[in-house]
Amino acid sequence: MIRIDGKKVSTDLKNELKTQVGELRAKVNCVPGLTVIIVGEDPASQVYVRNKAKSCKETGMNSTVIELPAETSQDELLERIDALNNDPDVHGILVQQPLPSHIEEYAVTMAIDPSKDVDGFHPENVGQMVLGNLDKCFISCTPYGILELLKRYEIETKGKHCVVVGRSNIVGKPMANLMLQKLRETNCTVTVCHSATRNMEELTRQADILVAAIGRANFITKDMVKPGAVVIDVGINRIDDASRKSGYRLVGDVDFDEVSPISSAITPVPGGVGPMTIAMLLHNTLQSFMRAHNL
Numbered sequence: 001m002i003r004i005d006g007k008k009v010s011t012d013l014k015n016e017l018k019t020q021v022g023e024l025r026a027k028v029n030c031v032p033g034l035t036v037i038i039v040g041e042d043p044a045s046q047v048y049v050r051n052k053a054k055s056c057k058e059t060g061m062n063s064t065v066i067e068l069p070a071e072t073s074q075d076e077l078l079e080r081i082d083a084l085n086n087d088p089d090v091h092g093i094l095v096q097q098p099l100p101s102h103i104e105e106y107a108v109t110m111a112i113d114p115s116k117d118v119d120g121f122h123p124e125n126v127g128q129m130v131l132g133n134l135d136k137c138f139i140s141c142t143p144y145g146i147l148e149l150l151k152r153y154e155i156e157t158k159g160k161h162c163v164v165v166g167r168s169n170i171v172g173k174p175m176a177n178l179m180l181q182k183l184r185e186t187n188c189t190v191t192v193c194h195s196a197t198r199n200m201e202e203l204t205r206q207a208d209i210l211v212a213a214i215g216r217a218n219f220i221t222k223d224m225v226k227p228g229a230v231v232i233d234v235g236i237n238r239i240d241d242a243s244r245k246s247g248y249r250l251v252g253d254v255d256f257d258e259v260s261p262i263s264s265a266i267t268p269v270p271g272g273v274g275p276m277t278i279a280m281l282l283h284n285t286l287q288s289f290m291r292a293h294n295l
């Protein structure tokens with residue numbers, strides 16, 4: 001069994017990005033800039049946003065975090081986004097999810113200039129991605145990170161059956177679409193399972209590559225997995241744990257202890273897909289900068 005080390009791959013990637021940013025600085029005398037907006041005080045989101053800013057700085061990119069109170073109105077948020085759309089020093093704009101319930105996610109997604117939408121959530125980016133025009137869009141960071149892990153671990157995907165469990169706009173839907181593509185190295189047969197799927201176990205057991213993105217701790221058990229499958233765990237669930245200083249521990253959507261011995265390769269939680277999400281965000285920000293400068 002191969003334990004897929006997302007932490008290491010993300011560090012390698014960030015080092016590669018740092019070199020590229022350094023070269024660009026020497027060439028055009030400026031660097032990519034990412035602005036992250038966080039509304040409210042969700043503790044997990046605060047961790048992710050802090051890590052995004054830290055990683056950005058480590059690679060030599062400019063990073064700005066805009067922290068807004070939970071009561072911020074939707075109009076106020078949209079005005080902030082508009083200002084960033086018009087700021088030439090900002091190459092990437094990201095609004096951290098989840099948002100407070102009075103703010104409509106769709107309105108926020110639509111407000112971000114697609115050429116700065118480094119999350120790849122805008123319909124223009126999603127549409128180009130579905131069409132297979134991967135050089136004309138931003139690919140959503142978590143699925144993109146999974147593709148990068150599969151590539152760097154030389155995991156064959158062509159002709160394989162990939163089963164994605166979960167249909168979120170952030171992970172499940174883009175993941176399924178990317179694994180389906182003839183271009184690049186995926187070229188899988190794809191099945192998507194969700195809460196209304198009957199006989200889910202029958203389907204997941206057919207997976208050569210199983211992607212779990214349901215958001216339910218330890219949902220995927222041994223009996224749901226074919227021996228030898230590649231298992232990608234996207235879940236990050238906080239479980240109460242009084243023995244830890246933090247009071248919680250992180251577990252994935254896959255029961256790692258049960259499933260890892262029968263898999264051929266598996267991503268752990270933490271240290272698997274999560275860190276790749278941030279590395280690919282930086283990759284997308286650099287890509288946005290290159291496009292803006294016609295490089």
Ligand SMILES: Nc1nc2c(c(=O)[nH]1)N[C@@H](CN(C=O)c1ccc(C(=O)N[C@@H](CCC(=O)O)C(=O)O)cc1)CN2
Nearest residue numbers: 047048095096097098119141270271272274275277278
């Ligand atoms: N606008 C967005 N919002 C959210 C996204 C996103 O891609 N864009 N994804 C998730 C959260 N997320 C990034 O924003 C994210 C989640 C997890 C990690 C990560 O590194 N996880 C670590 C554990 C970190 C911890 O201690 O909690 C790991 O798995 O090893 C990075 C980014 C939802 N919102």
Ligand SMILES: [Mg+2]
Nearest residue numbers: 215235236237
């Ligand atoms: Mg989760």
